[in-house]
Amino acid sequence: MLVLKILAYLFGYVTMVVNGRTLERFINLATRGGIYFWDIRRLDQDRILIKTRLSGVKPLRHIARDTGSRFKIERRSGLPFFLGRARRRKTLALGVVFFLTALYVLSSFVWFVEVEGNVKVGEQEIIAAAREAGFYRGAPKWRFEVFAVEEKIKERLPAVAWVGLEIRGTRALITVAEKKFLPPDQDGPSDILAGKAGLVRDVLVLSGQAVVREGDTVFPGQLLISGEIWPPEALDPQGAILNVEPRLIRARGIVNARVWYEAYGESALVEHTQKPTGREERRVAVRLFGRRLVVSGPREDPFSSFQTSETVWTGPGWRNYFLPVEVSTTVFRETKPHPVRISREEALRSATEQARGILKERVPAEAEVLHRRVDLVDTGSAEELVRVRIIVETLEDIGVERPHS
Amino acid sequence: MAWRDVRKKMRRTMADLLEIPGEIALDLPKIVLVGNVQVIIENHRGIVEYTTESVRVIVPVGEVRLRGRNLVLRNILPDELCVEGEIQSLNFT
Incomplete structure (x- = not known):
């Protein structure tokens, strides 16, 4: 049914009010005639609201005449009407076209140049060498060849062993590997x-x-x-x-x-080791925006000598974004000296x-x-x-x- | 009349034997009810009455009558019909 909705939108559809005595007959005749109706709603005794395709409006006239009913178009929707409206609002249409064109044109230039991997060779030297091959900030992408630029940089700067020029959208990354001199x-x-x-x-x-x-x-x-x-x-x-x-x-x-x-x-x-006594305390703390709050368990260290183990739950994260909440559970195990001979x-x-x-x-x-x-x-x-x-x-x-x- | 009944019975037996869906072999309507909110009637022959409280549809074996509130004909195709709203009853007459 979604396909039908999409098609209806593409070809355009109208919402109309049909006025008549035998509206069921009107619907039956139209349906049998291959006209697709949807969202039929009764308004009152002799009026219904229907939606139908633009192509069905013309044949409906005959059916309306035969069944003694009249229809009035309430609303026109869909792409053809939208385009018609757009034709009337020329400035808006022009703006849309201008925006899309500007987006396309601007995306075919290199706006950001980054140089990576250089230690002794200056960034400016590399950029200057690239400029000779027609590559510079603001250069249209069709005006240079990646391979030619790489070759040019290698030719101009003997200290460079390998050059890679990678263009990602409007960003260009020049990766340089320098020769190692003994x-x-x-x-x-x-x-x-x-x-x-x-x-x-x-x-x-x-x-x-x-x-x-x-x-x-x-x-x-x-x-x-x-x-x-x-x-x-x-x-x-x-x-x-x-x-x-x-x-x-x-x-x-x-x-x-x-x-x-x-x-x-x-x-x-004699080796002095620590041996757990079996007594232990558990502390749960919540870290919120850098502040730590003890939820349960001792606030201070419970034993004079102990070992701790901590498990931290940071919550689900995505890339570099993490929840600012962190729950850490610390287990304190009491220990006592235990000499081992x-x-x-x-x-x-x-x-x-x-x-x-x-x-x-x-x-x-x-x-x-x-x-x-x-x-x-x-x-x-x-x-x-x-x-x-x-x-x-x-x-x-x-x-x-x-x-x- | 008796001959027609015998023929009908034979067709039903054959359909059962060959496991052919009833709505094809016997020309029956297929009616799907989704809770009390939607009715889909396949293989209908047209509508007789439509108001917000009642919908009557002709089907090969007679007439189906729906009663409810705020009934809307969501879709109407030559052989398929979809009614939505608050359905209270469905009768065959």
Whole structure:
């Protein structure tokens, strides 16, 4: 029936009052003649209100004459009449057309340009490069090609590895991926210093002048290989100081040294844990616009030592919109201290593990471990504690390059 | 007269046997009542009377009479009729 209603609207329909003595006959004849009536309502003894299609009005005249009734059109509805009215109200129709046209025309321009992903390349540079390809704020969409703009930006800005131009309605998003440049390989004069304390085992000089020898003990920051090369005449045995300048080069080489690392780990024999007693309290609170209201349960913390668990109900949300109401239920479980004795072996293992963890962070991965020793440190019998010390001896390159000042 | 009754009976038996809906085989009206607010009569032969209190419709087996208040002919097609309003009774005469 909805289809019939829609069709009626499209083709136009009229509401009419039919006046006559034999209105039932009028309806029967019209229906049999294929004229569709609906919403028939009796007004009084010899008047009814009917709705019928525009196309049915003409044949109804004959039927009305045959049945001795008259009809008067009360209201005209539907698209044809609407259009007719619109034709009379030219300004309004023009306004509608103008609005739709303006909407269409304005939506075919790019009004917002956003640049994303640039770190070193300036936004203005990217926009300027895009402008050369005919893409700018306010540009009509048919005047540029996405691919051409991307290519142009890539061509203009060598620091850009990839460009994506995405147009969403009137918004354009330029996504940029920049090339990652490696730090330039500095080739100026430099020295090699000790990065950490150690006992030098061997020195391999590739360029420069070795300052330390095998067996030397070095401290952090001590010069190992110097980038200053003095001409031989400067080292005159007579001690005469000649006016010569050293040649500065970049020092390179490997200084392998034995390095010691030390770490402590400890573990108590008695572990103090908390054990629930079984008593618990429940608190329900409502958070409303940032304010918190306790609905039921204790207002303050009910026990001296306790553990809590909280469940929060925030209500249904949609995207970034959430209800400003939040109901949180907090359960307080009372606890009491519960010392747990652990065995010596267990404590030892845990202390060793702890010390080993510390060492793992300090010893570089590439260092060769020569020796490892685990000592039990005496803590005195009073303390219920197991303490261990691990000493690791490694062989590693301790040289650190520093530019010559 | 007797012959017509026999024919009618045979048609009914056949319709039952073949499970054909009665309104097709026997040319009966199909009347759907929706509560007391709507009546749909299919296979009607025209209306005899229409006022806000009473509607009489000719159907192949006679006449259907509706009584009620504020009755409106919601729809009228050559073979279908829909009446809405506060229906109080429906009679076959």
